[in-house]
Amino acid sequence: MMNHAAASGAAAAQAAAAPYLVVNNVEVIYDHVILVLKGVSLEVPKGGIVALLGANGAGKSTTLKTISNLLRAERGDVTKGSVEFRGERVDQLTPNELVRRGVIQVMEGRHCFAHLTIEENLLTGAYTRNISRRELAADLERVYHYFPRLKERRKSQAGYTSGGEQQMCAIGRALMARPQLILLDEPSMGLAPQIVEEIFEIVQDLNTKEQVSFLLAEQNTMVALRYAQFGYILENGRVVMEGTAEALRENEDVKEFYLGLSGEGRKSFRDVKHYRRRKRWLA
Amino acid sequence: MIYREAGQFKASYEADMQIFPIRQDRIAIAAIVLFAFVGVPLFASEYWFQAIITPALIFSLAALGLNILTGYAGQLSLGAAGFMAVGAFATYNFMLRIDGMPFLVAMVLGGVCAALVGIVFGLPSLRIKGFYLAVATLAAQFFILWVLVKFPWFSNYSASGVITAQEIVILGWTVDEPVEKYLLTLAVVTVLALAAKNLARTHTGRAWMAVRDMDVAAEVIGIPLMKTKLQAFAISSFYCGVAGALYAFTYLGTVEPEAFNLDLSFKILFMIIIGGVGTVLGSFLGAAFITLLPIFLNQLFHALFGDSLPPAFASNVELMIFGGLIIFFLIVEPHGLARLWQIGKEKLRLWPFPH
Amino acid sequence: MARTIGDVILDLQNISLSFGGVKALTNISFNVRQGEIRSIIGPNGAGKSSMLNVINGVYHPQEGRIIFMGKERRKMNPHEAAAQGIARTFQNIALFKGMTVLDNIMTGRNLMMKRNFLWNALYWGPAQRDEIAHRKRVEEIIDFLEIQHIRKVPVGRLPYGLQKRVELARALAAEPKLLLLDEPMAGMNVEEKQDMCRFILDVNEQWGTTIVLIEHDMGVVMDISDRVVVLDYGRKIGDGLPNEVKNDPEVIKAYLGAVY
Amino acid sequence: AAEQYMGLPSYRVGAYAAGGSGIFGGWIDYMQMINERDGGVNGVKLVWEECETEYNNARGVECYERFKAKGNTFFSPLSTGITYSVLDRVAQDKIPLVTIGYGRSDAADGRVFPWVFPLVTHYWSQASAMINFIGKEKLGSMDQLKGKKIVLLYHDSAYGKEPHEVLKRLSQKWGFELELIPVAHPGNEQQSQWLQIRQIRPDFVILWGWGVMNPTALSTAKRTGFPIDKIIGVWWAGAEEDVIPAGNASAGYIAAGFNAVGDQHPVIQDIKKYVYAKGKGNLDPKRVGSVYYNRGVVHGIIYVEAVRLAQAHFNKKGQPVTGEEIRWALEHLNFTPERLKQLGAEGFLPVMQTSCMDHEGAGVVKFQQWDGSKWKMISDWIVPDRVLVRQLVEESAAKYAQEKGITPRDCSKEG
Amino acid sequence: MTFFFEVLIAGLLSGMLYALVALGFVLIFKASGVFNFAQGAMVYFAALTFVGVGEKLLLWLGWAPGSFASFLGSLLVTLAAMVVLAILIERFMLRGLVNQPLITLFMATIGLTFFIDGLAQLVWGSNVRGLDIGIADEPVIWLLDSANMLVSKFDLTAAAIAAILVALLSLFFQYTKTGRALRAVADDHQAALSIGVPLERIWVIVWVAAGVVALVAGLIWGARNGVQYALSFTALKALPVLILGGFTSIPGAIVGGLIIGASEKLAEVYLGPYVGGGIDSWFPYIMALAFLLIRPEGLFGEKHIDRV
């Protein structure tokens, strides 16, 4: 059921490798006035899976958008810090160039092209690659292999598919670009448990077989920490804790607030007390 | 430090729900209104009344009307000038055909006529959305003007379809001096602007905005789409109609249907976009900006270059700068001048810290 | 507080819905009792959201009967459903982006606000009293959901989780008899889910509101619902108490997978 | 030195730029010529200032007010819309409003409109002169009009409706059939109208067009096989700009005018010599002598003459005159043949004389024909049906006076 | 009856000309969701540049006006100008407005209209010019002889050109990678960016395409009515066509054009006299409106998807 052993083995091997993606002390402001990231630094090693955890509004999505340079489209500005990918500064590149270099983001909230069919959605994913029709068809098959449900719905306009189907479509679309680093923003949101497992299996699959690295922002901490080798916890625009997945999983606070575990194991949602407020980490 | 809300606690919802909850705002607005009623008449020259302030006020009113429809209720319309024409011609006819009709009553009736026409042309909005609706409102624009030109009854059989505004008498006071016309316009605009602000902050306005932001959701939470949209069309057209009446009566005096052409509709749309969609303040800022900018550019060019430039050159460059500035403003702040103002306020609040 | 589960308040009989060739729902029947928390689960694309859309009139099923509070209705548009006391939240947040949190929640009370626009334009006397009275109710809900600090923030700026909460607040503001929640906890971490569960339970317990819930987090579903319907590709494959459903092999195969 | 100031509400961009630049350009060149050649009017330098209106009413009003604040003495917006917009203001502001070939025709009644001058000739005179031209010149005599069919193809706007009443009355008087066919603005598609005309088979078509409507009419006429020389255009459809776009289709087309074309007149030669030769011209030299350009020169001649007259009458030689004084002069213009000759403008504009009763002055119209490359004058000054036109003017002016509560002046008491 | 057909055919043919202008709108709308109000100004700009180049530049080079070489030369220079214009528009306007509400983009294009109008007249002057593109504007003789029906050769040629353009563009959109990317951009700017669609390049491509369409429309309309400011009014004729056919459909532009053209002419001839004529200012709009009430996205437009 779980692939602990495999995951931690890979982690050990890669810990020594040179950092692949480095985010260095970035500060982000929206709309000229709203300061959201207050100096976030993190690293993703080559071939690693790194989880970015944190409460709503902590700045996870913003961090990812900073890396993929999609911020500008939301009137956000990076006022400080730098982003390096494979040793080169990439913070001035266009998203297009980033995708060509292998960094792609799957945005939170799906963002499928509503009027295109599922298949067309997937095909646009390969926009940056110049490949033959055959290769394209093969890649398409690969995605359909991962998400059989998409194959059934491939002629439907994405706007008319269910939420989960759209999520699959968004992930599949990113896979079509054959990226080396995927920034996954809440991949499990709105997916049935089975599919969540599947998606993470796919993540792991890509990671081990094709050396694709992942940075995932995820609320489903339980699953995320199971597959990731390393994790950062973001709070209020700052990294408040970082560590290997095991370390985090064992941390008492993480256990209580992110995994919903207390001394005796999982607590029923029915019994949680309303007035219980979380203590905040001070950064 | 100047702009702080600190210490202004709201003890009741009543206080929190005032029209301008922040004290500084209240003082500023009161000062502006006072200045407009007392200060301006003392200082401004006739040029300012007749050529700048009065038309700018009237355009503000029309922009406010369009803002209700487009900014608040989200129904893009390119027919504002058409509704202004209805207001102007209806007011003229009420004055003409009913003996002893007081101007203000005629003006309100003119607005009501515009509202009715607005409802008719608003009916398609129940099915049609976005740019499709915008183009559909063009039908209103063209159709209304066509009717006014085609049926001479509306212009009292004047040979060329032109109407001449009657004299305005309010309770025995004849409004004929530029200052008086200005004051009358100002009074009407002030009252209607307050009403608009009130509408916007009560459930009427919230229903509009809900329909604008997401009509499916609005319907699901129980907002009747038909009523809300038509109401927005009616009220918006009413404002435009009154603006049209003022345009004819306190500004130009003599108007032809042509004066309310498509260009004017666009100009008003411009005002709300530049000023700020969905804000009352934006209507005023936008109207001021769009009326003043070309004049300013024209004067600036004269001052800078005198006659040394070929005249057509200056005119064309003005046009290009005007267009360029509009694009520039949209890029800098897509939400318009009103938003810039708001950001400015937020910065003031934080001052001297950047964030 | 003791919960009482009453009679059937909503009865769905043989509902079928299709879009062109896609059969979203096939011959589905189930009911909801007064005061219970009824969950709908099923794989993605099973037709759960469509089911909610049928209940509150966004979709009109081709076949079947819907009986709400003893009255059958064939076709009804969403705002009539709202008028009868059905409120909901949406899977993809459907807040009014240009408005503040407070205004968003106030729209939830629109149905109860009767002053016409002329009064409102004056904002005087009855109109003002009306606004203030409703504001009071809304503030109670704001307190209840602990979103006081974001009252005046435009919703577009809020993080996802809080937006979901505001949506719940908006639905509650209508004081519904039946509350439909479409994945209210998607995209939340455990702590936030716990809060949300608490809110839902409180609404259910304190106000006796009947709730239909769609959720993919099985922990949540199993813990808080009274009965669960399972859909798969538009068909009903299970219906019963959480424990029954959880151990139903067909449900495990179609939906839960091996984890649970 | 003393200066006589005037504001020019010109328009040089947009749909109407062709007319605006031509006319204001010619006008300015003429004033420049007076300054260069004569050192101004009796030593008073003419100065002017332009203000771009874009043919837009509100902009026009702003220009008007801007000029007024600077002491303007003469306002001629070259736009009927702007004319209407300032009509109410000029009397109070004491600035004469001069509309040559546009504006309100009924303003010719100087008793009701003391401050408005539709000088030279106005729309109603033109319509009537056209019928006279068709009758007398084209058909041989007015009686021949009986039973003929005339189509008025007009711009569907206030402007296009101007001639309706006159033509209706004339059709009753002379017994010709009148068909009215409107063209919606802007008129860049007229297939259906011309197919209709093809059905009607009229003897003449009067083209009351504007801008792009004119060349479109001509090319569509050609396409539908209507004889081009049976189309008579108004003076706003009779410039080079109206025919060149239609290419070959326009050869033979006839249009009205109230000024001569070409550069052979001494006044134009002087402009070339004193202005263009010194590189001070306002326009592309190729446009000198074109229809709009010469129309601008007519404006200039009238303005300068009014200043001169006012100086003389009010004993202000060598000093600037006021708007009121110019108004007086405009009411006492007298362009005799001799005077025109002195001005180098014999036959360039009609002989005219204004009075308190008559703010039009001449009312005559010339006709010109496009030969494929240039306009040629093909008629002498054609006189309209003065009685009928005057009757219409007075009716309409009286109605206006009543609506506005104006008591007409008594002209017998005017000096 | 001949008359009826004459009117009908004239209407259908002018409908094709409207479609030609509408096409420019469709292109940009389909590819970026922008309602490009400046399309009319672009038509003017293109035609004016074309004649301007012929008048000034090439004459100066000693190429005879009206010669084929001069025609080709002007065409190439104008095409280059349209490309430059597209690049400038992308660089200075669109880039700053990524992911903004459509109405903002729409307004920006109105600003652009002013800019282009000013620029065109600044460079080439506002003189009215004729334009001869070598297609005779005369009736097809055999139709005239055999059926006494007037059908213009010019209109036929223009209609054929429009049809060819439409066919090419439809294929492009449906079957190429770029075409697909264009549609993706129209749906969601940010998502398109996220998967590496280079918005900058895409936008330049579309605006160049729209510029070429504008040039073709400008040449044809210019040859009909002269090259003058009023060319930008052709946009007004195109709008009803656009709504009727659907903003996003290229074939829709043609069908819409045919319907609007024919009904407008027939209405003016058969209905006009009863109400005083001049109805083609509004009739097409009301027509289109009537269609919209039945199909709110126009005949072939993409359905608006709003789901909850």
Ligand SMILES: Nc1ncnc2c1ncn2[C@@H]1O[C@H](COP(=O)(O)OP(=O)(O)OP(=O)(O)O)[C@@H](O)[C@H]1O
């Ligand atoms: N476009 C924007 N304009 C203004 N503020 C924004 C914008 N986008 C995000 N924010 C603010 O930035 C903060 C961080 O948002 P972000 O989306 O990065 O959080 P997150 O950690 O991804 O949360 P979630 O789990 O809800 O997705 C939030 O407080 C949010 O309100």
Ligand SMILES: Nc1ncnc2c1ncn2[C@@H]1O[C@H](COP(=O)(O)OP(=O)(O)OP(=O)(O)O)[C@@H](O)[C@H]1O
């Ligand atoms: N308006 C529509 N037009 C066409 N197909 C639709 C429409 N609405 C839903 N569908 C289809 O019906 C099926 C059920 O969709 P629904 O949204 O109800 O699924 P769901 O159970 O809510 O899934 P999820 O958990 O992923 O949200 C899907 O395959 C979807 O594509």
Ligand SMILES: [Mg+2]
């Ligand atoms: Mg996020």
Ligand SMILES: [Mg+2]
């Ligand atoms: Mg769903």
